[in-house]
Amino acid sequence: MPIPLSHILIFSTLLFAIGLYGVLVRRNVIGILISIELILNAVNVNLIAFSRAHPLNPEMGQVFAIFVITLAALAATVGLAIVLALYRVKRTIYADEVNLLKW
Amino acid sequence: MVKLAYLIPLFPLASFITLIFFGKRLGAKSALVAIGASLFSLITAAPFICGALAGQTYAHSFEWLYLAGKPLSFGIWIDSLSAMMLFVVTFVGSLIIIYSVGYMHHDPRFPRFFAYLSLFMAAMLSLVLSPNFVMFYMSWELVGLCSYLLIGFWFEKDSAARASKKAFITTRIGDVALFLGILLLFFTTGTLELKNLNPEFLQAFAQHSRALTLAGILIFGGAVGKSAQFPLHVWLPDAMEGPTPVSALIHAATMVAAGVYLVARSFGLITMFPDSLTVIATIGTLTAFMAAFFGLTQTDIKRVLAYSTISQLGFMIAALGLKGYAAGTFHLMTHAFFKALLFLGAGSVIHGTGTQDIREMGGLLKKMPHTGLTFLIASLAIAGVPPLSGFWSKDEILVAAFESEHRIFYYVLSATAAMTAFYMFRLVFLTFFGKPRKELHVHESPAVMTVPLWLLAVGSAVLGIPGSPWMNHFFQHFINRSIGGEALEHAMNPFVMNVSVALGVGGILLAALFYLVFPALAGFFGKILRPFYLASYHKLWFEELDQATVIRAWYGLGGLLARFDLDVIDGAVNGAGRETLRLSRIKNWIDVHIVDGLVNAVGAVTQAFSSLLRRIQTGLIQNYLFILFLGILVILFFEQR
Numbered sequence: 001m002p003i004p005l006s007h008i009l010i011f012s013t014l015l016f017a018i019g020l021y022g023v024l025v026r027r028n029v030i031g032i033l034i035s036i037e038l039i040l041n042a043v044n045v046n047l048i049a050f051s052r053a054h055p056l057n058p059e060m061g062q063v064f065a066i067f068v069i070t071l072a073a074l075a076a077t078v079g080l081a082i083v084l085a086l087y088r089v090k091r092t093i094y095a096d097e098v099n100l101l102k103w
Numbered sequence: 104m105v106k107l108a109y110l111i112p113l114f115p116l117a118s119f120i121t122l123i124f125f126g127k128r129l130g131a132k133s134a135l136v137a138i139g140a141s142l143f144s145l146i147t148a149a150p151f152i153c154g155a156l157a158g159q160t161y162a163h164s165f166e167w168l169y170l171a172g173k174p175l176s177f178g179i180w181i182d183s184l185s186a187m188m189l190f191v192v193t194f195v196g197s198l199i200i201i202y203s204v205g206y207m208h209h210d211p212r213f214p215r216f217f218a219y220l221s222l223f224m225a226a227m228l229s230l231v232l233s234p235n236f237v238m239f240y241m242s243w244e245l246v247g248l249c250s251y252l253l254i255g256f257w258f259e260k261d262s263a264a265r266a267s268k269k270a271f272i273t274t275r276i277g278d279v280a281l282f283l284g285i286l287l288l289f290f291t292t293g294t295l296e297l298k299n300l301n302p303e304f305l306q307a308f309a310q311h312s313r314a315l316t317l318a319g320i321l322i323f324g325g326a327v328g329k330s331a332q333f334p335l336h337v338w339l340p341d342a343m344e345g346p347t348p349v350s351a352l353i354h355a356a357t358m359v360a361a362g363v364y365l366v367a368r369s370f371g372l373i374t375m376f377p378d379s380l381t382v383i384a385t386i387g388t389l390t391a392f393m394a395a396f397f398g399l400t401q402t403d404i405k406r407v408l409a410y411s412t413i414s415q416l417g418f419m420i421a422a423l424g425l426k427g428y429a430a431g432t433f434h435l436m437t438h439a440f441f442k443a444l445l446f447l448g449a450g451s452v453i454h455g456t457g458t459q460d461i462r463e464m465g466g467l468l469k470k471m472p473h474t475g476l477t478f479l480i481a482s483l484a485i486a487g488v489p490p491l492s493g494f495w496s497k498d499e500i501l502v503a504a505f506e507s508e509h510r511i512f513y514y515v516l517s518a519t520a521a522m523t524a525f526y527m528f529r530l531v532f533l534t535f536f537g538k539p540r541k542e543l544h545v546h547e548s549p550a551v552m553t554v555p556l557w558l559l560a561v562g563s564a565v566l567g568i569p570g571s572p573w574m575n576h577f578f579q580h581f582i583n584r585s586i587g588g589e590a591l592e593h594a595m596n597p598f599v600m601n602v603s604v605a606l607g608v609g610g611i612l613l614a615a616l617f618y619l620v621f622p623a624l625a626g627f628f629g630k631i632l633r634p635f636y637l638a639s640y641h642k643l644w645f646e647e648l649d650q651a652t653v654i655r656a657w658y659g660l661g662g663l664l665a666r667f668d669l670d671v672i673d674g675a676v677n678g679a680g681r682e683t684l685r686l687s688r689i690k691n692w693i694d695v696h697i698v699d700g701l702v703n704a705v706g707a708v709t710q711a712f713s714s715l716l717r718r719i720q721t722g723l724i725q726n727y728l729f730i731l732f733l734g735i736l737v738i739l740f741f742e743q744r
Contacts, residue, residue: 023728032725095725101720102720
């Protein structure tokens with residue numbers, strides 16, 4: 001018996017909420033990046049779930065998910081490079097200590 | 104032929120223009136230009152003078168512009184009167200210009216002097232030649248200008264600068280009268296032609312007798328100024344501040360005689376309306392007497408001669424006022440010669456001794472024989488010793504006075520003649536005779552100065568002859584041709600002649616007694632007649648009177664006007680300034696506090712709000728994300744609705 005769609009959506013919502021919480025409250029920039037990955041994965045779960053529910057073209061959502069995974073890897077790469085550069089300049093990776101674009 | 108006469112004034116004018124522009128480059132040669140020009144004038148004038156002697160008149164004119172439909176013209180008009188003046192001006196003028204070479208040769212402004220003399224010659228000749236009042240008046244003003252320039256020639260001297268101003272302003276009073284007279288004549292009769300001033304022409308305007316009498320008196324007013332008649336005589340003695348050749352040329356021989364010439368020219372007008380005749384005769388006689396009286400006590404050699412000139416001009420004016428047309432003009436001619444000679448002689452004395460005070464001179468005859476002898480001849484001529492020129496012309500005037508309605512003129516003029524002889528020989532004896540009263544380095548003047556003296560001396564001696572019975576009164580017949588009106592028929596009068604000789608010789612003898620034989624007598628009489636002596640010495644306090652009345656009144660008026668200017672006009676200007684300042688202060692306040700305030704308020708409000716708003720720009724990325732998320736929630740919330 002297949003898992004009903006609503007269960008999967010509840011799961012992905014929880015995953016998104018955890019990721020969002022992590023983005024908003026983590027001080028460590030690497031933590032924020034990991035939380036962004038969580039959000040993206042929540043999106044991927046949603047895409048797969050809706051794709052499976054689609055009667056005519058069940059493969060399309062999976063293609064999107066693969067695209068998102070690729071882009072997430074890229075984003076992580078760039079993000080980690082920025083973190084590295086930030087650490088070199090500021091000697092910290094805590095987001096609340098980096099407020100250069102201030103009034 | 105007639106048009107050649109235009110050259111007569113043009114030669115000196117060309118000389119003036121040359122000298123004023125190139126005088127500095129010409130240097131000492133500039134005198135040659137001026138002498139040449141005046142000699143050319145003399146030569147050009149000679150045929151016209153001869154023609155006039157033969158009874159011809161020359162007239163030519165061209166129209167210049169129209170005034171009220173009447174032409175104003177320039178031109179020439181030579182009759183016997185202007186021919187005589189031409190002779191005097193060109194001949195005496197040339198001699199004086201030659202003399203000036205010697206007198207002025209040290210002067211740094213030597214070329215300038217000859218330029219002015221040339222301008223004067225040009226103006227005087229065009230005055231003499233002018234056929235109408237327009238050209239006459241222009242030349243009249245020009246000679247006045249030259250007089251001003253030449254009196255003030257040594258303008259570094261304060262007294263000379265003052266004297267030139269005084270002469271100019273005083274004669275100007277007369278010039279205004281002359282101008283008004285010309286206007287009155289023009290608006291009454293519509294003519295400005297001098298030859299129209301005769302009874303035939305004026306007969307048509309007999310009903311305007313009051314206007315024309317006034318016109319005659321006003322025109323005479325011009326002569327009063329120019330010929331230094333009472334009450335405008337005060338400028339001529341001061342005019343002696345100018346170089347001596349100027350005094351001879353302008354203030355003795357020619358320009359001051361222009362006034363007499365004017366009266367002679369207007370003779371037709373003034374005899375037609377005889378009320379003005381009385382005024383003229385009275386002023387002339389009064390001036391003659393008064394100036395001779397002042398001349399008695401002056402100590403400056405040139406001032407004695409200046410008063411003598413005023414006195415002799417008074418004689419001429421009086422003669423014309425007594426209808427003695429030939430007498431007045433005759434005396435004009437002889438006086439031009441002997442007075443020019445006296446001034447040039449005085450100049451030679453000043454040149455030789457370096458002083459003008461006759462009290463410092465004495466015994467100069469031996470050291471300056473040429474000057475002394477010629478001076479003596481001129482003095483005999485002016486004193487009226489026969490057969491020198493002054494005797495004949497003065498006798499004519501005395502006859503005219505004797506035969507007039509009022510004998511008083513004769514008595515006064517005779518007394519004046521005696522005084523003339525006295526003051527002239529007082530001058531001669533103090534200067535040339537006796538013992539030198541002061542050590543002076545005296546030297547006779549060079550030939551360029553003494554030759555003109557001798558030529559003038561010959562003129563002074565013989566020029567009376569044409570007017571004497573020996574030549575059958577040739578001059579009187581000659582000059583009467585130019586007359587515009589009824590004149591006194593000439594009559595010999597042995598009584599007058601004898602009295603005149605007696606008075607002249609008496610005056611000379613009295614002077615000899617006072618200043619040669621008993622020098623103490625002069626001081627003695629000076630003490631006895633002290634009030635008279637002081638009155639004469641101070642010239643009847645005329646200067647002081649003028650100072651106290653006219654000049655003070657003018658200063659007072661000037662002061663009042665200055666006060667008006669300072670208090671009212673300047674006050675208004677300052678008040679306007681003050682009010683403007685106050686108004687702009689108010690505007691400034693409005694500008695600073697209201698206009699700028701608004702602008703500043705806009706800025707301040709913007710700043711206040713932005714300082715509130717910028718608080719949200721924390722620079723913390725998570726804040727931004729949080730707000731972003733909240734915003735999405737809000738949008739979604741409203742989407743649902």
